[in-house]
Amino acid sequence: MTISALISRIAEQGQSHPSAPQLSSVAIFKNMLDEEKRIKVDELDDTDGSNITRRELLTRFLLLNAVIDQGPDIVGVRNLLVNVTNDLYSREIRFLHRPLSFFQELGIAINQILSQHQSIKAIRAQEWAQENRSRASRYNLFMDNSRQVLNYAVFRWGVPLALPLLLEKDLGDKPSFSPLLDYLESYPSAERMTNNLKDHERYGLGKAIGDKACHLFAKWLISSYALTRRREPSWGPYSFEVPYDSNAGRVLWRTGYLLHWASEEEYIKRQVIQKGQGKGGLDYIRVTNIRGMPTSRPLPKEIQEAYGEIAVQHLVTHKKKPAKFEIQRLQHPFLLLAKQTIAAFDDGLIYIGTNYCFNHDQPRCEECPLNDLCAGHISSPHLIQNYRT
Ligand code: SF4
Known part of the structure; x- marks a missing residue:
């Protein structure tokens, strides 16, 4: 397997x-889309007579979606958000236009979240349990395995809705039609925005959002829906990190991608691999611990050059070419040179991870589009058998 062929195939x-x-x-988005369900780009700055632009409205929805998209079933989570949004708007609780209304009508919001969660569970739990070798009764979209809807509604829905609310308050008598987007775009790059989205002292969402969700949001904002008004490379297709999550970690481990950049011992030292901590006493892959970990392997000159360009001009995390090459960012130079995007690479990981590379000992390798490049399938079955995410 060549590493560039694997990266390219995932992005394809x-x-x-x-x-x-x-x-x-x-x-509420129907009149913003054309017949092919694409956003009408020319009308993104229309306000439709309301207090915010369409661009801002979509940005608020995507931020909320990214925060709650950390649950175990992406389809279920997205249905939950869509159904609750439609329910609340049908009752004139216009919580994306007026975030305060979510808190004023918290009782109704909680009832809707609860009842929609039950309906989605009735439809999806069986299929989810089969695919994940789990029990249908364990199906739960509230995150952190929490069963308390108050915590879920206020913490995971309330915090991302409170951000535009606070920004509006801080603007005082100088209101904006796009306070959230203005704030996000005030950072020098999308990557710097994602850091502040979580960590800023006043406006950061803190523990309500994970690093993965911040990067997922950046992907949607910039690549999937092109909502950003900034056009420079630091707000372009290579300006944010890949939202590495457990799906990504599993595919990248099994294919041999991660072992291309460091040894198993190095991953154990960083607790990316945690011996005996996975399901059934197998080794656990916690790919989020890879953050900041440099590769110990030599890189071709042209990849080093492209990595420098990414760090300085796109991510804007460095003033000059860095001396270390972080594993989490190593797909970027390959994708840049191949003219493929970060969004395509991440979408590929999601597609493979949720349709073929299931988190048990019998993934659908025979049908998997990566099988002719995958070390786990071709030569190292222990990469599949001995690890879980
Ligand atoms: S070939 Fe098998 S192990 Fe490899 S990525 Fe595909 S499903 Fe996963």
Whole structure:
């Protein structure tokens, strides 16, 4: 396997199987889409007589979606958001236009979340349990395995809705039609925006959002829906990190991608691999611990050059070419040189991870589009058998 062929194949899969929320199912977005369900780009700055632009409205929806998209079943989570949004708007609770209304009508919001969660569970739990070798009774979209809807509604829905609310308050008597987007675009790059989205002292969402969700949001904002008004490379297709999550970690481990950049011992030292901590006493892959980990392997000159360009001009995390090459960013130079995007690569990982590379000992390798490049399938079955995410 060559590493560039693997990266390219994953991105090709993502190109043909994009993964982004279905805006067309949300009633208030219908008149913003054309017949092919694409956003009418020319009308994004229309306000439709309301207090915010369409661009801002979509941005608020995507931020909320990214925060709650951390549950175990992407389809279920997206249905939950769409159905609750439609329900609340049908009752004139216009919580994306007026975030305060979500808190003023918290009782109704909680009832809708609860009842929609039950309906979605009735439809999806069986299939989810089969695919994940789990029990249908364990199906739960509330995150952190929490069963308390108050915590879920206020923490996971309330915090991302409170951000535009606070920004509006801080603007005082100088209101904007796009306060959230203005704030996000005030950072020098999308990557710097994602860091502040989580960590900013006043406006950061803190523990309500994970690093993965921040990067997922950047992907939708910039690549999937092109909502950003900034046009420079630092807000372009290579300006944010890949939203690495457990699906990505599993595919990248099994294919041999991660072992191309460091040894198993190095991953164990960083607790990316945690011996005996996975399901059934197998080794656990916690790919989020890879953050900041440099590769110990030599890189070709042209990849080093492209990595420098990514760090300085696109991510804007460095003033000059860095001396270390972080594993989490190593697909970027390959994708840049191949003219494939970060979004396509991530969409490919989601597609493979949720349709073929299931988190048990019998993934659908025979049908998987990566099988002729995958080390786990071709020569190292222990990469599949001995690890779980
Ligand atoms: S070939 Fe098998 S192990 Fe490899 S990525 Fe595909 S499903 Fe996963």
